[in-house]
Amino acid sequence: MTRTTPARPVSVEAVLPELAAHRGRTTRLHPRPGRPGVHDSHVGGPMLWPASEPWPVCHEPHPRENEGYRPDEIRTARATGTRPPSRPWPDVDPPGADRPVPLVGLAQFFRRDVPALGSGPEGTDVVQLFRCPFGHGPHLERRYHLRWRSAAETERAGRLLATAPEVPMLPGENELPEPCVLHPEEVDTYPWAEDDTLPAPLIARIDAWDDAQAASLGPGAPSYQYDLSIPPGWRVGGFPSWASTGPMTIDCASCATPMRLLLTAEGSEMDGGSHSWMPLEDRDPSLQGMASIRGGPSVSQPTRLRFGRDRDLHVFTCPSDPGHLPQWVLS
Structure with missing residues (x-):
């Protein structure tokens, strides 16, 4: 529609x-909730990403969390119109400084769908937006990442990533985007x-x-x-x-x-x-x-x-x- x-x-x-x-x-x-695919412009859907290319991660220190939300429970709660339960943060799985944190894919736009999209590096026609799900420093500042790519070159690279890595716990339910198609x-x-x-x-x-x-x-x-x-x-x-x-x-x-x-x-x-x-x-x-x-x-x-x-x-x-x-x- x-x-x-x-x-x-x-x-x-x-x-x-x-x-x-x-x-x-x-x-x-x-954006409206839907089922976008890797070849679609979207918010919160799967990215057009080569399986051989490392997923973007955050290497910076993150504050220790006391409780959080499991991504699968957030999805289930949204599907049923309920609130997801918060869980104590596991001691064995802190988001601290000793391991990288996979970024959350927020959005992907193809120039064919959005002709007004600004120019990226030469030959690129897709832009992808990512965010670290955790705050940084005393003011809990956020870290974002922008990735430009050529859709044709990505397709020629071979197999695409089937499932993006994600953290087992998120500090807030609004860190997980709802998959949305665009109009x-x-x-x-x-x-x-x-x-x-x-x-x-x-x-x-x-x-x-x-x-x-x-x-x-x-x-x-x-x-x-x-x-x-x-x-x-x-x-x-x-x-x-x-x-x-x-x-x-x-x-x-x-x-x-x-x-x-x-x-x-x-x-x-x-x-x-x-x-x-x-x-x-x-x-x-x-x-x-x-x-x-x-x-x-x-x-x-x-x-x-x-x-x-x-x-x-x-x-x-x-x-x-x-x-x-x-x-x-x-x-």
């Missing part, structure tokens, strides 16, 4: 014509309006328009940030949202080139302010607003993942040299 973003509550360029010069495009991925859809998008993301006079006009809408229509009034600029959920390209941190300058650590947003991962497909973006196919047409959204967690939190304290994970890459290390920003 396709996914169709509803028309915006207001035509933003009719209200603020200056925004036409800043219009961009983003590909909403609309890519391109939509218009506009920059976050704060600091110098747009010309100051235009930001002032946006703020004034928001205030006038709220005064006229009350708490349910449409707003630029929530309803007109950047859609929520997993998306490729477009503009980063800066709700938690405020706008940041992201330059390449190798060459100082301003980096480009490759993709955004988000734990939720909506919140109380952004529900107007929920696709038509996930709504009851006889109802209005949030009351019309149907499907429960499979629609509102389909991947079951969480990034930081319910933030967006932005992945930036270098446009001058895709081989330079990406940067990961939680905002």
Whole structure:
């Protein structure tokens, strides 16, 4: 089934014509629980990975955990609509510093499915995203890994990996992604309006328009940030949202080139302010607003993942040299 973003509550360029010069495009991925295969673009499905190639692992120290969740019990609980039980962490199996921890495969995107996918190293057309399931250091920072590959070369390499390695215990149930198929859809998008993301006079006009809408229509009034600029959920390209941190300058650590947003991962497909973006196919047409959204967690939190304290994970890459290390920003 396709996914169709509803028309915006207001035509933003009719209200603020200056925004036409800043219009961009983003590909909403609309993940929904399903059974993706190794040759599909997905979140949480099996990776296109040669059996002869080592799976990515984390070699850094990890804090000792007191309890955790078994991946098979998480899967069973989701299938039955229950909560998985937490288990004491086995003394014989700590996630400590003396052994590598296999990374969790979060997502895989083929350029054939997402034409707007940014450029990787020459000849590559698939990007794969991984995360260490454990925190690092006193602030429990996360470690991510990006892998580009050529689908054709991977197929020629021979046998593919049948089952990815995984840790026997996870520190949280939201470390295990729910396998999701994608429904890519391109939509218009506009920059976050704060600091110098747009010309100051235009930001002032946006703020004034928001205030006038709220005064006229009350708490349910449409707003630029929530309803007109950047859609929520997993998306490729477009503009980063800066709700938690405020706008940041992201330059390449190798060459100082301003980096480009490759993709955004988000734990939720909506919140109380952004529900107007929920696709038509996930709504009851006889109802209005949030009351019309149907499907429960499979629609509102389909991947079951969480990034930081319910933030967006932005992945930036270098446009001058895709081989330079990406940067990961939680905002």
